[in-house]
Amino acid sequence: MTKLVFVMFSMLTMGATYLTINDIGVLEPSIENAREGSRHNGMRGVGRGHYGK
Amino acid sequence: MSATKLKSINCTQCAAPLSLRGGRYVESINCGYCGAVLDAKHEYSVIKNFVKAKRPYLPLKLGMSGKIKNVEFTIIGVIEFQHSYDHSRWIEYLLFSPTHGYAWLEHDHGHYVFSRRVRDLPDGVMQQYKTTFRARDRKFQVYDFYDATVTFVEGELTWIAEQKDKVHVTEGIAPPWIYTIEKTAKEKEYLFGEYMDYKEIEAIFKPDSALLEPEGVHGAQPYIPHPFVAGLGRAGLFFAPVALLLWLAVVFMGSGQPVFQDRIPADEYLGNQQGATRNFTITNPDRLVELNLYSGLSNAWGWYDIEILQHNEPLFSMSQLISYYHGREGGENWSEGSRSATALFRLPEAGEYSLRVWGEGGTGEYDTTAQRAELDINITEGIIVSRYYLFLLIFFALMVYSRRHFRNRFEKQRWGDDDDD
Incomplete structure (x- = not known):
């Protein structure tokens, strides 16, 4: 059983290494092609019950 | 017989x-x-x-x-x-x-x-x-x-x-x-x-x-742990230090080198059609670039549209929100949000780039008059994220702790009480 867990943990470590080396899942999600413009759409969710325009 | x-x-x-x-x-x-x-x-x-x-x-x-x-x-x-x-x-x-x-x-x-x-x-x-x-x-x-x-x-x-x-x-x-x-x-x-x-x-x-x-x-x-629990604990004892070393290595090597730092006055990025533009140089395009924004807003929000340009041509844009509210209610201090925002992105090659930023904001619930706070911008290159090794470290540490947890639970059953470890 310990061998099985060692194999599982080795795979987890390799997976974490793969994600780290390839910068997977860390890039800024709001990035868009410049021609599409920013995500500015006039709605802002802010503060404790505070809302912008 | x-x-x-x-x-x-x-x-x-x-x-x-x-x-x-x-x-x-x-x-x-x-x-x-x-x-x-x-x-x-x-x-x-x-x-x-x-x-x-x-x-x-x-x-x-x-x-x-x-x-x-x-x-x-x-x-x-x-x-x-x-x-x-x-x-x-x-x-x-x-x-x-x-x-x-x-x-x-x-x-x-x-x-x-x-x-x-x-x-x-x-x-x-x-x-x-x-x-x-x-x-x-x-x-x-x-x-x-x-x-x-x-x-x-x-x-x-x-x-x-x-x-x-x-x-x-x-x-x-x-x-x-x-x-x-x-x-x-x-x-x-x-x-x-x-x-x-x-x-x-x-x-x-x-x-x-x-x-x-x-x-x-x-x-x-x-107390004889289940073989799987024993395996988790044993493997955790080996892998937790490995994950710790990997995490420390990434934190040490992946914290990056600053390539740009400036404080932009509110007049320059608020209500200005041109926005505020700054140049920076990237030498290590193989790794991530981190953009960090900080504004000393108080009970206000700020929305920042950011464009990255190369040779004066826009490459991409993004938006970042900074919102920070605080106060005192029922005898206790409270705060919500943060005065900073961070974005990670990748640039195609080494060389000169420009950053252009526009801002708007508001205060209170409905007021859309932006608070005139300066905006600190920091850009760092050569970033390696350490979060995956941190997750791994926490997970392996929990596996090590699970041995103790199951043993404690067994001892509580042995003694028929809840106050013993």
Whole structure:
């Protein structure tokens, strides 16, 4: 059983290494092609019950 | 095959056949058919009767033999006790070996304890729950005090049992060992026992039907983790330091080098069609670039549109929100949001780039007048994220902790309380 867990943990470590080396899942999600413009759409969710325009 | 010589007699009260295997120290034979107690020293005359004694479930039978600790023992007698306080019952089998004498095998809700009479007295006073004492070169912890009553006997015993005989029991444990003092009106006995797995007992005595699995946790039961839990703990002990080293290495090597730092006045990025533009240089395009914004907003929000340009041509854009609210409510300070925002992105090649930023914002619930706070911009290249190794480290550390958790849970069950680790 310990061998099985060692194999599982080795795979987890390799997976974490793969994600780290390839910068997977860390890039800024709001990035868009410049021609599409920013995500500015006039709605802002802010503060404790505070809302912008 | 038993090593004991088998003799048999007929019960002098009911004529039922009774086997004799117990050696010369046997004092009484208890007929399981009629309840008669026969005097082994006086022609098996009837001394008394155990009346209305309900026969308990006996997973092991009289006459069964097997090797315990490399000594051949035969079950010659059975005695059932009842706890005076919680009325639970358990069985004690009297074992006999022609070469090693008498021993006891306790059966309590599927748990088995093999014990023998000893002459070693404890070196401390066993008067308080959980206090420690030493006996037979081991450190024991006082586990229980209780009175028990004899409710059933069968077979041969080395004394003449009385129905409702009372015994005061004091137990100390050092799992798998147990040290017991049994005090009756006539004598005091010291017993040293060892917990035995029911599968081991099954292999030794080979009963007709499989023994029932133990219920709960016995006082002397050693903690043996499930193989998977043990594997998790062992592997965690190896992998947690590995993950820690990897995480530290990434934190050390992946924190990056600053390539740009500036504080932009509010006039430059608020309400300005052109926005505020700054240049920066990237030398390591293989790794991530981190943009960090900070604004000292107070009970306000700011929305920042950011464009990254190369050779004055826009590459991409993004938006970042900074919102920070705080106050005091119900006598307590509160705060929400953050005064900073971070974005990670990748640039295609080494060289000069520009950053252009516009801003807008508001205060309170509806006011869209931006708070005129300066905006700090920091750009760092050569970033390697450490979050995955951090998750891994936390996970492996939890696996190591799980060993302790399961052990603690077992100990709580052993002691029947919730305040012990």
